[in-house]
Amino acid sequence: MAILAEGNTSAREDAGTFWVKASGAGLRDIGEAGFIQCLFEPILRGMSHKSLPDDKVRSVLQSAVCDRSSGLAPSVESFMHAYLLSLPGVEFVGHAHPIAFLSLMCLEEAGQFADQRLFPDEIVCCGAASAFVPYVDPGLPLARAVQESVESYYHAKAELPKTIWLQNHGLIAVGRTTAEVMSAMLMSEKSSQVRLGALSTGRKLQPLSQEQVARIHTRPDESYRQKMLFITETH
Numbered sequence: 453m454a455i456l457a458e459g460n461t462s463a464r465e466d467a468g469t470f471w472v473k474a475s476g477a478g479l480r481d482i483g484e485a486g487f488i489q490c491l492f493e494p495i496l497r498g499m500s501h502k503s504l505p506d507d508k509v510r511s512v513l514q515s516a517v518c519d520r521s522s523g524l525a526p527s528v529e530s531f532m533h534a535y536l537l538s539l540p541g542v543e544f545v546g547h548a549h550p551i552a553f554l555s556l557m558c559l560e561e562a563g564q565f566a567d568q569r570l571f572p573d574e575i576v577c578c579g580a581a582s583a584f585v586p587y588v589d590p591g592l593p594l595a596r597a598v599q600e601s602v603e604s605y606y607h608a609k610a611e612l613p614k615t616i617w618l619q620n621h622g623l624i625a626v627g628r629t630t631a632e633v634m635s636a637m638l639m640s641e642k643s644s645q646v647r648l649g650a651l652s653t654g655r656k657l658q659p660l661s662q663e664q665v666a667r668i669h670t671r672p673d674e675s676y677r678q679k680m681l682f683i684t685e686t687h
């Protein structure tokens with residue numbers, strides 16, 4: 453799902469700190485040394501400042517690093533990771549730019565697709581809908597836009613999204629376990645391939661109705677399946 457230094461991942465360690473990919477590290481072959489432990493507080497405080505100049509952004513990130521002896525810098529997307537990891541039930545965050553998914557995000561209709569589901573497993577793994585973020589610069593502007601989108605999703609649906617779609621950029625998935633994040637990312641990529649395949653016929657797409665989505669989303673046997681899929685790896 454990632455080439456070169458694309459994408460970044462993070463995990464909450466405790467109430468005060470989290471681990472995030474170092475800037476420039478490649479996700480394909482990353483090891484423990486590629487992650488940096490950071491404090492939430494300076495990053496979340498920086499995010500709440502209405503206007504933080506560009507030169508301050510880097511110093512805020514550096515001030516959050518727990519062990520500066522490594523010389524590594526946290527990913528510029530650490531603002532987005534810190535915000536999402538501060539939400540209830542979020543222990544891990546994955547972010548990548550998978551090819552089929554990104555193709556979908558480059559279509560004019562990407563925003564309206566975020567509210568649709570095509571098949572039951574997409575609901576089980578990715579949620580009843582996805583939060584959508586119109587294109588914005590990476591880093592602090594993206595983190596603020598993600599916060600805005602997650603909050604409006606929560607107000608509309610009374611639950612947090614499992615997947616967040618970034619227009620012309622990529623995918624974010626959140627979860628209690630690494631398995632939950634992986635399932636959401638893999639299924640988002642699959643559903644993008646299915647959607648693109650269906651659209652490429654030139655015929656009319658038939659998404660599930662809101663009633664069908666709601667029924668799957670709340671069925672007890674589906675929540676059992678979710679548990680079986682997602683409890684295999686715990687934090």
Ligand SMILES: [Zn+2]
Nearest residue numbers: 459548621622
């Ligand atoms: Zn990205």
